[in-house]
Amino acid sequence: MQEDLSMNIKKKVMKLLICIVLTLMLAVGCENIENTNFNNENQNVSYNIETDLNSSKSENRSEESTEEYDNISLNDGECNIYVLDVGQGSSTLVEADGEYMLIDGGDSDKSSYVVSYLKEKKITNFKYVIATHYDADHLNGVVGVLNVFDVENVIDPQYTATTRVYNSFTNIIDTKKINQIKPIVGETYSLGRGEFTIISPNSSGYSNVNDYSVGIRFKYNNKSFLVAGDATSVSEEEIVNNGIDINSDVYIVNHHGSSGSSSSEFLNKINPKYAVISAGKGNSYGHPAYKTLEKLNKIGAKIYRTDIEGEIEFSFSKKEIKFNKDSYNKLEPGEKLNNSDENNPDNKIETSNVNDNQNDINMDSNDSENSVNYILNKNTKKIHKTDCNSVKNVSENNKVYFDGTLDEAEAQGYSKCQNCLKNE
């Protein structure tokens, strides 16, 4: 009897407690709904994912020491990949057993940086230069490189642009008689003991030129990386449907981490352990997008970002893949979403994405004036400043829009105009 009584009391107390707890939860819950803003949610998500991913001690250490990256030394020789810090743009150098390939060259403001970077590496000859597509933030530096270095083969997509940088690009290919390869999906090419396969574009008639981006999967020592320029989910879907093997250890993230690229299907099929994002610090597009960082975190990829960490280098040896920097998996998009009136960060990202495409086009049409340092006359072999009066009389066919330095132009057999450059 006594036991029954005490059980009853216990039950009543329990019921009372449950009631109090439920009432409290409801009250707090309502308040939450009223006050919820997306920033708070983002922070929660980011916190959870970070704790999941960074549970190991070494990861925590890397989170704390983001300021002081001690350039970890790569594996000796064999195969090194350098994702250059070209601000808002892309440029990737691949070195395999003494052979070189460059994939894109960044925008005009980084063109001379790219050239001097490659010279410092004592490179004289490229077996391949890939222009993934003709947007200024990828192509400008390529033109500089084609001007200055010996290039055996150029791989570029099957469409044309009306921009001056594109004209300079085709002009220099003609002038230097560089072998031009149009991408065919499934074709493979060798670089040292490595090889790469073309994975895109799979069709044509795209409404967004980014989808013409040449994509490759590069393999060395059974390690691999994938790069596909600014391909969006449209091209990504075609790559997935094509059935070609794209499983890769390292994914060089499409379109600077924009939200319109890196679809879940595509990511799942690559299944990368590492993701490298090339974007400019404080770029106006908000690259990389929160959504992309979140997806990369979810599939467990370690993220490296040029906008935060500068140049990213990694190497493929038989045993391992080594990076020169620590990973940076914080969910910090390129554009801060806090304190804005926007309630929906996704909307904001979509908007910036649309701007991005428009800006791509704007950049293309405006870039020529700012992008070149000199105008060369192929016929007279003279170097002119862009505002030199004589330039007006040079026919478009004979013009080379040159991104390099005076020395570089002279090295190619050109000499200074006696009007505009007599004092230099």
Ligand SMILES: [Zn+2]
């Ligand atoms: Zn781009």
Ligand SMILES: [Zn+2]
């Ligand atoms: Zn583009």
